Amino acid sequence: MHIVTTIAGSDSGGGAGIQADLKTFQELDVFGTSVITALTAQNTQGVMDVLPIEQAFINKQFHALLEDFPISAIKTGMLFSSDIIRTIALAMTNLTIPLIVDPVMIAKGGETLLQQEAVEALRNNLLPLATIVTPNIPEAETLTARKIETVSDIRLAAQSLLQLGVQCVIIKGGHLANKDFAVDYVFFKNGKSFSMQTSRIATKNTHGTGCTFSAALTAFIGRQMPIEQAIVEAKKFIQLAITHNLSIGHGNGPTNHFAYQKFKESCEVTIGETQ
């Protein structure tokens, strides 16, 4: 059994954060463990409050796992403060476990999940340790201090992130104004790149899409799947989870983690160039 870890915030509403990650891990046959960085009082309508966990306790959770388990992949989600980021980065130094960084910054309703002062720590302390980073367009803009409007802007932003030492950058196009397709762009340190396109699902139930995508990626990497195949399978996982989304709650409902195992054979991802 492969063991993977999520370092993220708790979403009491169950659609994002630690809860989305563990549900995704379970569906993908990996044993999920967690380091909780913050609690959120949250539902499909928004984030009511955030309670960050003390640095020392975050450290204890992480070391408890490192001392006991042969962890095969780690992901980070909501990290909230520069202190928390430095704690994680310090604990990760000298580890050779693949690290997937989902640079979560703002919830769908606009609430802050990463303090402004923490962006530098994310760039300078954590990204150099990352195997894969998965920003959406606004996150990539913040991390690179560049405006992104075209695919050429996406490529430049990815190159600037690769220069920090990340092995692979996936810029998610979910926020691009394309009403027909959801296209993500993948760039590797060795210069290789490709795009992944699926049909865009017209739904408001997209709570936790980013968390679920990066958790699926972490599970596949943890299962030792080759990196390019893991990225495409994670795209299938999120496409099916959004297609079969759950209309629960009064706001933006969550995605459906059960859909991949039922429908994966029928899901098409079109691979293209990044021009």
Ligand SMILES: Nc1ncnc2c1ncn2[C@@H]1O[C@H](COP(=O)(O)OP(=O)(O)OP(=O)(O)O)[C@@H](O)[C@H]1O
């Ligand atoms: N409506 C949609 N239909 C199909 N795929 C989508 C849709 N919205 C997002 N995606 C895909 O979901 C994945 C997550 O992308 P997105 O840009 O939504 O992440 P995010 O903004 O980080 O999510 P979150 O708000 O949970 O942090 C990407 O693969 C993206 O292309």
Ligand SMILES: Cc1ncc(CO)c(N)n1
């Ligand atoms: C705890 C948490 N992490 C990440 C997100 C982003 O979807 C969220 N809304 N809540």
